[in-house]
């Protein structure tokens with residue numbers, strides 16, 4: 001595989017640091033490293049930056065003057081897409097689905113929503129359960145009829161183009177580990193729309209790294225989550241020119257930490273946020289990275305990682321904290 005063959009905008013701050021979490025490791029009696037993809041840049045950073053390097057390069061190639069995407073009210077992907085669009089001088093429109101029913105002012109207007117608008121994006125809100133893919137197609141068609149050249153990005157930036165960003169992360173992480181003699185036994189991270197895990201799995205398989213990736217679910221039940229990741233990982237491997245390298249067994253998701261549903265904070269997720277903040281000075285979020293860390297912490301406490309060297313991929317999301325202040329009893 002040769003990533004340089006794909007159009008890409010080099011706007012991310014890379015490589016992101018790979019650091020040992022000393023105090024958390026001591027607390028959990030396990031060796032836990034963190035890959036700081038919360039520090040990728042573009043409106044504070046997060047995992048969508050790596051995907052958007054490849055997606056927005058396609059938008060530039062097609063001569064787009066408008067980019068459109070969709071997600072939940074506090075979508076990090078929307079905020080980062082808005083930042084890329086600002087940088088590239090494109091219009092940005094984001095369709096927001098109310099998946100939680102929260103109607104307090106910080107949830108609906110602070111955090112990611114505040115930043116969407118600061119970057120000059122327009123937003124439009126839909127009730128939970130709306131067919132967002134169909135709505136986005138309709139809206140994009142209306143803009144095209146107005147003469148706009150619209151580049152449409154799926155929710156979470158999760159298609160084979162976006163997943164290339166996490167193939168790139170697999171390459172980068174393996175290089176860092178090789179340089180410092182760190183044998184990685186497992187990578188753990190929060191999984192949602194599946195592009196992150198699909199890219200990592202396809203990349204690790206293409207590199208024959210033998211490093212298992214564990215996705216901690218934030219929305220779908222396990223069979224659906226794994227199928228989504230597997231399908232996208234296979235399509236990504238095909239795009240890379242190595243079809244068939246991904247085995248079904250390479251895709252593992254643990255969905256025990258979702259709680260009541262997408263975007264609804266859990267006690268274990270909030271505890272994980274407090275632990276990372278107090279022990280490591282690192283900010284997580286209640287929708288994704290907090291739930292991912294809740295899985296990491298619980299599995300470590302159960303002895304699942306005994307004798308292993310684990311890398312927690314921090315996918316970002318801390319901007320969302322300001323839309324969820326109520327969850328912390330504040």
Ligand SMILES: *Cc1c(COP(=O)(O)O)cnc(C)c1O
Nearest residue numbers: 192193194195196288315316317
């Ligand atoms: C989108 C997102 C994820 C999930 O990544 P997917 O590629 O959608 O699976 C995890 N963490 C954060 C902070 C995110 O914004």
